């Protein structure tokens with residue numbers, strides 16, 4: 001039990017809250033034998049997330065899916081005869097009429113026998129070449145394109161031609177069935193990330209299950225591995241870099257349908273800033289290296305990491321040290337040898353000629369150097385290229 005990790009918080013301690021069972025009844029003559037497997041449900045002690053705290057292997061999956069292979073969602077006591085209405089609502093949330101005016105693929109991951117794709121084709125007039133169903137078994141009408149996949153292992157990107165624009169990836173009542181919902185969301189994200197498409201996810205909302213009606217819709221079922229709420233699914237989405245744009249819960253035929261639309265979040269903000277900051281350091285070291293080329297004596301103050309970076313990035317500066325025209329100054333390392341010259345102490349600066357270039361990038365270090373220069377009255381000779 002300990003090896004099962006919470007997909008929301010990575011916790012590994014569970015309180016058993018009950019169990020569900022799957023099995024079959026065998027009949028021989030008049031005698032019946034019931035063969036059952038128990039699936040315990042656990043609540044994460046850390047965050048409260050509920051999942052089946054059993055290991056699912058191939059044998060368990062084949063038993064669980066043998067009899068009723070990936071039935072479409074039963075909407076329970078759906079009023080009226082319009083079985084496609086819930087799917088039409090999904091399409092509306094995923095973009096509705098706007099999807100028609102676009103040209104990218106719309107992929108149904110875990111398409112079953114295709115009610116969502118039928119809805120897209122028949123009610124939203126989406127051309128068939130734009131529709132693709134993905135599932136373990138083909139139950140989809142022949143007119144739709146289909147790719148076989150094990151949603152626990154298949155790389156979905158390999159199922160579509162590289163660079164194909166994808167307007168929407170939709171997955172209804174599937175994420176609760178997969179072994180690793182985080183991997184599953186990452187897979188969906190990869191499908192839309194390059195083109196700004198939307199992800200539509202629907203799963204039962206277990207913060208809204210009608211506890212007075214355990215009969216309704218078979219929601220607590222061994223095929224369901226994770227039991228999400230709006231809150232836990234939003235956390236999971238955020239953890240893979242998805243930005244949730246819409247979330248609501250709508251009850252249809254007794255099933256509380258948690259409906260979420262998300263897009264790949266722009267990860268540019270921190271990356272772009274950090275890249276620019278690192279680049280600024282590179283450029284300043286290049287500027288320092290150039291400023292050493294001037295004629296006459298120069299003092300380079302600070303023999304820490306930034307000096308070593310500069311010597312590596314601009315190997316020609318090593319020769320300047322060897323020539324003795326550029327002298328290195330460092331209070332702590334005074335007396336040591338670098339590129340054949342002895343490092344001077346900062347108290348020697350007053351007795352040396354030439355501009356004094358500050359080497360450390362860290363502003364706190366430069367501040368204390370500037371204070372020292374003021375106290376020794378050579379601050380007018382300082383060159384701080386980081387501050388320019």
Ligand SMILES: [Zn+2]
Nearest residue numbers: 006009044047
């Ligand atoms: Zn947890």
